[in-house]
Amino acid sequence: MPKPVKITDTTFRDAHQSLMATRMRTDSMLPIAEKMDEVGFFSFEVWGGATFDVSIRYLGEDPWERLHSLKKTLQKTPLQMLLRGQNIVGYRNYPDDVVVRFVEKAAENGIDIFRVFDALNDVRNLETAINTVKRVGAHAQGTVCYTISPVHTIEHYLEIAKRLAELDCDSICIKDMAGMLAPQRAYDLVTAFKKEIGLPVHLHCHSTSGMALMTYLRACDAGVDIIDTAFSPLAWGTSQPPVESVVAALKDTPYDPGLDMRLLVEISEYFRGLREKYYDPIRLIDPMAERVDPSILIHQIPGGMFSNLISQLKEQNAMDKLKEVLEEVPRARKELGYPPLVTPTSQLVGTQAVLNVLSGERYGIVPKEVREYVKGLYGKPPAPIDEEIKRKIIRDEEVITRRPADLLKPELETIPEEAKQFIESEEDALTYVLFPKTALEFFKKRVLKREEKVRVPTEAERQELEAVAALSTAITMYLASAPETVAVIPVRRVGKISAWGIAGRQDLMRVGGSRWGEYLEGI
Template identity: 55%
Template sequence: MSKKILITETVLRDAHQSLLATRMPLSDMVPILEQMDKIGFYSLECWGGATFDACLRFLNEDPWERLRTIRKMCPNTKLQMLFRGQNMLGYRHYADDVLEYFVQRSVANGIDIIRIFDALNDIKNLEVAIKAAKKEGAHAQVAISYTTGPVFTNEYYVNYAKTIENAGADSICIKDMAALLTPYETYELVKEIKAAVKIPVQIHTHYTSGLASMCLLKGIEAGADMIDTAMSPLALGTSHAPTESMVAALQGTEYDTGLDLMALSEIREYFMTLREKYIKEGLLDPKMLATDAKALIYQVPGGMLSNLLSQLKQAGKADQLTAV
């Protein structure tokens, strides 16, 4: 039985957060948005995470205006954001009424899917956000923050997936931000979670350790419904598996995404030009594009590595990245 795999394109948020410390301005997105809207992505991840902070602190942008602009230019594609539960888009806990109003305004300004996570997998930090998202009519996707260790067994993750479903989530995302998943572990984990819950399962894994494409493929074979990818010029390294490569890998199979590779190649050309510009300007360090299997040991998330390098450069200590 055929099963179309849905793709969340991350180039407008997590890809550049992971490669160039969230420094892609709205002006670099606008020229390609209408073309991206025609592709047929399941969703465009374009807001939340560090984008709110980066817009205000580094880009001199209004993050709300960014969202409204993308919404206006992408009327046919669901827009997705990353939301840190009770931390929202900040770096501390916020009151329930503040969170509820923020979710209300996010949906009113164009967000369709809210991916909600807590770094410690504490459901208490997610419950208010889940209820707020559903109240506003948004899709509440709750993420499992994946890591390794004696207590983090498949049984632990399956139990947490059940808790997430019982809390009212519309779907689950296995969020492997530090690129720790391996292909066969992905297969077993997805298989067990799919057997335990009825809601869709999405896979989010970074390419830092070089395993992302293999993990996505094994996860798809195990029953995953959606995957996160990034347009190839801003894929690999600390980012995600390339969108075009995954579309090609699944083409003609029971998992065919239905996306047009020729249409994607036109979008690729645009982002290739941007990549060259970012490298020339020093925003994108080639180190971030490389595979580093040591990530399996140091376990630093992809989105953190580019920001860490940026801060070390500001301090004149970029040569100390490995030591840090």
Template identity: 35%
Template sequence: MREIRFNEETLRDGQQSLWANRMPTGPMLPIAPAMDRAGFGSINIMSGSAFEACILYLNENPWERLRLLAQLMPKTDLQILIRGRSAFGWRRFPNDAIELLIKCLQKSGIQGLAIFDGLNDLNNIKWHFQVAQEIGLQVHPALVFALSPAHSDAYYAAKARECAELGVHSVSLADASGLLTPERVRTLIPAIRSAIGNLDLSFVSHCGTGLGTACYREAMKLGVDILSTASLPLSQGNSIPSTWEILSYARENGLKARLDDFLIRKIDDYFYWVAYQEKKPVGQAVSFNPAQYIKYAAHQIPGGMMSHLVSQLKNLGLERLVPEVLDEAGRVRQEIGYPVMVTPFSQIVGVQAVFNVIQKERYRTVPSDLCLYARGYYGEPAAPIDPNVKDRILQGEDPTPIDPTENYLEPVV
């Protein structure tokens, strides 16, 4: 009987997607021992945005959260999510800062690093792999899914093969925007599997379009080794599927899972209580709407960026322009090489779309971040930038290409 393993994401993805990382450390601690005994293959407990929320909104020390959770969960591999060269910040850090961060994470009890780059440019994160491997941490790179002609099955297979050749412990396909469909899963998962052989293949997809659970069901049939899930109250909506639901489907498909049913239910009940105590919403299932999916797939602006964009236009008395801005965002994204719409690229595309619409002249005003992007500062996009658009972006600016790795050796620590 084939075994499927679970990566628990309540404390990271679940509360990030539904509660904007506003769960304090206190409510996490009483349930941590039960989570440790429940049989999860790993538990992802934090990310850079959670670090930021601890400091800016919760008045907490994020390092103390890591240490406390590590003490209470000694049996399970604890992971943390790192956002490429930005790590836990908004600027890009050189090698010595990345090395110091990774070593501090290990000392705080972290055993595995989930690492992604917004452009899926592995040159930006190879150093992370090397440092982690040298000190004995597990390396779990995530390839971020996006829809475009450039993001083909062959593209992801090539990226996965490159990860495998770098000696990582698993490769993850991460659909942060809920763009995957069951039909695409049926071709994409086999392509990645053929590229990585027997290396562990992990899968996560969000439920904002109503397709997350269906994609999980297909993925487990196709031989995925690890699925990321969350407790029931912190699943669905813009989050990921629940552990209980996916566990049930796995058993229906004849798969073995080493999860304790009683403890999974206990964890679900506990976080319902936390939601009540903290006055937070619980996740609700979203029904798939084909028309809305088509509109969303055209621009791929994530929920957090979308709410900010609408709010800003409303404050300017320009809320009527939202549909036009979204259409323009899809066009800008296409012209600059189809970046995955995660931080900072969703902001770069969104801001440029607003300027183009409001000023009624495309690329009349270009933010400095887009100029840097066009010069290669952030890495290599999936497709070339339209040369005419690139000329407009860099008009009056230094057009010299930037090697994103050239400053990685300059010490800052």
């Protein structure tokens, strides 16, 4: 019996991760959050994925404080996060003690729904996280990562979903991270899941290939329960389909979610203004990420992975090798057992493909992470790894067949003294274990910021600040009317404050620049 579809909003997580390198700040979210809470979404995806790493590495923000602030504001709608199974929100397997405590603290700080996935669809890597989610009374959403290969059949996906159901998951997500799920394939998958498993099915698609909206409509015909969308200023391209378009398309059908279009448009205007005011001037939104790219259906390289390949080739002055690398990726992926191209396996396959092309000898240079993958330390690949390639990479070394995390020692009790002096909470301890070097730098900056706030400037410093403010304003006004060829080179603050430096940062925001990352914090 057809029924209204529910909608999850991804604007505060996957949308800006996909289009603008995860750079949306908390103070850009809070002003509109209360109004978004009135819409009637199934959930808000607000945390997880790359948001944790980027918050402390580039934004100078505490991700735990962001979660706490959003939970305080969004009181009507459940909050959701993307959890990378045993990888948590990082890029390696962490021991069980870290996974358990992270889930406990995430739930305590406001996460209601945990979407848990593993890059290899190895359910063993999901067990600890899902069991903990259930124990703390949150919603466990087991995830099947969708990709295309000879081994990824409907039966293959159905077997994974059945194992997730055996873990007592509350719902199943089909995660189409590359935007390759065709409408009829979605219909067949959802139909099989609904018939054989009986749990609610949540469909997550990216618009990369241009099929996502059509895929959603066909999935509705099969009885999908929930779909992911984003507000239109941060939709399309490598992001999700726009909520306004989805709601309009489903109007007067049995699947109509019944959301207020006027309210949706009003909220979209906020994000449109935010995008124009803060993000476009400093080129945070990559034009390539906004394009529809049907070629992904051939090379199967997701947007984020494609950007990484471009970056690696530019660093080596080898952009002329791009075509060869794009041809090498599917070849290497096949030899490595057809892993889905999602973090972290997308990085492993992509880097190996680049090395295979640039070194002149395939698998002549193999990164440590690829060796560990071949040894089974990331989990079991969907298909057997090519035997010849395996011998070339690890020779006669034994392949691990047990759950990889069983080999890991607890880490929460081994934090060094250097870090302990900066750790103020259990959340800080988890942040450190996940990203030791980055977290330590973040903690030290946090202390310095507090000291700066407490310190009262001397009379001489106050006069200097007033002079700097006046001069920087004059410089900025001059730049506003100056020819395009005139520019101020941004400089770091060293010793006394530089008026030209301040004006340079302001001008950087106005006209854009390739070094924006150095100056984003504190602006």
